[in-house]
Amino acid sequence: MVLLKMPMLSSTRLLLLSSPCQKLSSLSKAACFHGSGQLLRHVESNQGPLTLASLDPKIDTGKTNRGKNNKIKLETSSTKEKMGEVQPLSSNKFKSVATRKPLESGLGPFNAKSFSELGLPTLLLERLEDEGFKVPTDVQAAAIPTILKNHDVVIQSYTGSGKTLAYLLPILSEVGPLRRKSPDCKDEQGKKMEIEAVIIAPSRELGMQIVREFEKLLGPSDKKVVQQLVGGANRSRQEEALKKNKPAIVVGTPGRIAEISAAGKLHTHNCRFLVLDEVDELLSFNFREDMHRILEHVGRRSGMDVREPKGPTVRRAERQTILVSATVPFSVIRAARSWGNYPLLVQAEKVTTLDSAPISEPVNLSKPSLTSSKTSNLQGQPAVTSLPPSLKHYYCVTKLQHKIDTMRRCIHALDAKSVIAFMNNTKQLKDAVFKLEARGIDAAELHGALGKLVRSTTLKKFKNGDLRVLVTNELSARGLDVAECDLVVNLDLPTDSIHYAHRAGRTGRLGRKGTVVSMCEEPEVFVVKKLQKQLGVQIPACDFVEGKLVMTGEEERTLERIR
Numbered sequence: 113m114v115l116l117k118m119p120m121l122s123s124t125r126l127l128l129l130s131s132p133c134q135k136l137s138s139l140s141k142a143a144c145f146h147g148s149g150q151l152l153r154h155v156e157s158n159q160g161p162l163t164l165a166s167l168d169p170k171i172d173t174g175k176t177n178r179g180k181n182n183k184i185k186l187e188t189s190s191t192k193e194k195m196g197e198v199q200p201l202s203s204n205k206f207k208s209v210a211t212r213k214p215l216e217s218g219l220g221p222f223n224a225k226s227f228s229e230l231g232l233p234t235l236l237l238e239r240l241e242d243e244g245f246k247v248p249t250d251v252q253a254a255a256i257p258t259i260l261k262n263h264d265v266v267i268q269s270y271t272g273s274g275k276t277l278a279y280l281l282p283i284l285s286e287v288g289p290l291r292r293k294s295p296d297c298k299d300e301q302g303k304k305m306e307i308e309a310v311i312i313a314p315s316r317e318l319g320m321q322i323v324r325e326f327e328k329l330l331g332p333s334d335k336k337v338v339q340q341l342v343g344g345a346n347r348s349r350q351e352e353a354l355k356k357n358k359p360a361i362v363v364g365t366p367g368r369i370a371e372i373s374a375a376g377k378l379h380t381h382n383c384r385f386l387v388l389d390e391v392d393e394l395l396s397f398n399f400r401e402d403m404h405r406i407l408e409h410v411g412r413r414s415g416m417d418v419r420e421p422k423g424p425t426v427r428r429a430e431r432q433t434i435l436v437s438a439t440v441p442f443s444v445i446r447a448a449r450s451w452g453n454y455p456l457l458v459q460a461e462k463v464t465t466l467d468s469a470p471i472s473e474p475v476n477l478s479k480p481s482l483t484s485s486k487t488s489n490l491q492g493q494p495a496v497t498s499l500p501p502s503l504k505h506y507y508c509v510t511k512l513q514h515k516i517d518t519m520r521r522c523i524h525a526l527d528a529k530s531v532i533a534f535m536n537n538t539k540q541l542k543d544a545v546f547k548l549e550a551r552g553i554d555a556a557e558l559h560g561a562l563g564k565l566v567r568s569t570t571l572k573k574f575k576n577g578d579l580r581v582l583v584t585n586e587l588s589a590r591g592l593d594v595a596e597c598d599l600v601v602n603l604d605l606p607t608d609s610i611h612y613a614h615r616a617g618r619t620g621r622l623g624r625k626g627t628v629v630s631m632c633e634e635p636e637v638f639v640v641k642k643l644q645k646q647l648g649v650q651i652p653a654c655d656f657v658e659g660k661l662v663m664t665g666e667e668e669r670t671l672e673r674i675r
């Protein structure tokens with residue numbers, strides 16, 4: 113079925129693309145993009161580091177590899193291996209389809225103290241300063257120079273660690289009014305502007321959040337350089353705006369972008385950057401057809417077939433492909449290899465090949481298991497990097513009918529100001545809100561079946577602090593950035609560790625304190641234990657007594673004594 117829907121693909125590409133999709137179609141929606149937390153382990157390689165010199169923007173900034181007979185050299189400390197060459201280009205606007213070879217391995221110190229060390233253009237540095245962004249986060253320090261060197265990348269680091277700016281800043285370095293202007297570059301004055309960057313996000317809320325991040329740096333006078341193309345909004349108005357404003361960057365949801373593109377209103381063949389934010393979610397069955405269209409059209413000019421040195425002719429994307437998520441199951445690694453050109457894995461302070469990426473196994477959380485070590489992340493493995501280290505995790509055993517009361521006691525015990533409560537069944541959200549309000553707690557529901565105006569207003573109210581509790585489903589688990597959120601409550605347990613990680617990551621963002629409390633009934637405790645093992649975090653049992661959180665259970669009391 114997949115093969116029939118992609119007649120344009122060469123046989124090589126068909127093979128590469130079809131395997132993840134076959135797998136996806138054979139799994140239930142809930143399971144299809146979720147792997148084990150075990151995947152998230154970083155398998156250290158014993159090969160040499162990727163040196164800063166090889167990526168150091170100070171050595172070779174400017175429009176480095178475009179339009180010049182330019183070589184990208186990446187070194188390992190042991191071999192000083194030559195990594196690849198970039199061929200001269202006919203147009204200086206595009207990077208080569210090039211035979212960049214994979215980085216065999218590499219770790220490097222990326223502890224930049226300021227954005228100015230990362231090779232960003234002056235105008236952009238000034239805007240960062242104005243907006244109060246002073247020091248890059250670890251993942252930004254690793255990702256920005258790597259993307260500026262034209263590498264396809266998979267960016268993986270824990271929730272709230274600043275992955276959005278990690279790809280947004282290199283794009284603004286090359287696209288729009290803040291970009292680096294090379295002396296020989298004729299400005300596009302009077303020339304028809306084309307879409308130069310496409311950013312895809314799985315939800316309307318996340319898409320709009322990314323647009324706001326772009327607009328913040330572009331400023332009011334240039335904010336039309338970026339346009340949002342999210343579902344739920346008026347499509348003809350979006351098409352009119354595209355025609356009128358000629359944005360260089362579009363941010364949107366897969367359905368809407370694919371729709372407008374299929375209608376011939378969005379010309380992305382010459383696009384230079386394709387970003388898939390929350391890529392593991394975008395690989396889910398729901399988005400399959402739209403994602404195929406996007407991947408086949410964005411940055412793909414006709415006549416792009418190239419001959420591999422000793423192989424068949426294959427189609428290569430000319431665009432730079434950037435995949436982003438806190439969780440990188442194997443489906444993402446496989447997709448990156450298929451869609452990208454020798455992509456690198458970028459993590460906080462690390463740039464390595466995808467070979468060193470963790471491998472995922474699907475894990476069924478619904479059955480008790482006596483074998484713990486196979487799925488355990490605690491067996492001598494480094495801590496999982498999808499969860500912020502500052503987070504505290506607990507679970508509380510309570511009867512179904514007492515969950516809202518337990519949550520009320522939890523909120524008071526922790527004196528939580530801004531709470532996101534997750535449930536699995538959308539129909540039950542309203543009831544939970546009703547019960548919370550009856551107990552004097554300002555709450556509202558947020559889910560995909562609500563109208564766009566209600567969704568925007570509710571989110572705005574929650575961000576402004578007018579609502580104490582947002583009761584929601586997986587819609588809000590991905591990417592939602594509310595700095596003030598200090599408590600996440602799982603009123604229903606998530607289906608797996610990847611869902612847990614994204615839900616939990618709505619709190620404790622960018623080094624802030626945050627607590628995650630999962631409510632469950634006695635027979636579900638084994639699920640919490642499995643999550644604990646897969647995620648490599650302690651999730652002790654607790655209860656809320658006389659306005660205080662108290663640890664319960666022998667194991668947890670021991671832990672408390674140690675702490």
Ligand SMILES: Nc1ncnc2c1ncn2[C@@H]1O[C@H](COP(=O)(O)OP(=O)(O)OP(=O)(O)O)[C@@H](O)[C@H]1O
Pocket residue numbers: 244245246247248249252269270271272273274275276277437438590591592593595617621622
């Ligand atoms: N260098 C920085 N200095 C200060 N604040 C920053 C910096 N980088 C990012 N931020 C802020 O940190 C917050 C979290 O960033 P962001 O949403 O990009 O995280 P993320 O890693 O994408 O999280 P998630 O995985 O949940 O999507 C945002 O409010 C962002 O504006």
